[in-house]
Amino acid sequence: MRWDALFADLESQFEALQETDLYGEVADRIRTEVGKITVLDRLRGAVNTVVRVELNDAEPVRGMLSRVGKDCLLLETERYEEWLIPVTALVAVHRLGPWAEPAGAVEGKLGLAHLLRGIARDRSPVTLFCSGGGPVTGTIDRVGADFLELAEHPLDAPRRRSEVYNVRLVPTQSLRALRRR
Secondary structure, eight states: OHHHHHHHHHHHHHHHHHHHHHHHHHHHHHHHHHTTOOHHHHHHTTTTSEEEEEETTEEEEEEEEEEEOSSEEEEEOTTSOEEEEEGGGEEEEESOOSOOOOOOTTTTTOOHHHHHHHHHHHTOEEEEEETTSOOEEEEEEEEOSSEEEEEEOOTTSOOOTTTOOEEEEEEGGGEEEEEEO
């Protein structure tokens, strides 16, 4: 009888040790997989969710996260504004769910420069928020590999030579956000 009890005790210890090893292995695998998730993956998991974004050199923005590109995100606010925000300008994002989603074929290729070129083609008036300065309004005239040129004019005036009071070259690395109505 004592031998049976001893073997039963050893078997239960062995099973407990195996379960501990299994749980430890599962936890290690989960940590490894979570370690591969990027900020953009987390943001893609929150598309069509209302979030609050804190930015460098700009006020926080609250809106519906509508798209995530390869290096930027697009928010739509209640005031019918679109905010194009480079990921490098993010300080924090609030109200994300627990999900993450890898980049699709299109999202993985469309980046800030592509979207800026589209805005330049539309000739939409915009407000730029850049590091170290206040907001600047105008129309994007040109987008290069690492810069944009903004024809500065009042938002309520069309981009005409008589309305433009300055052309500003902005390195895209200093862009914190772009607002379009």
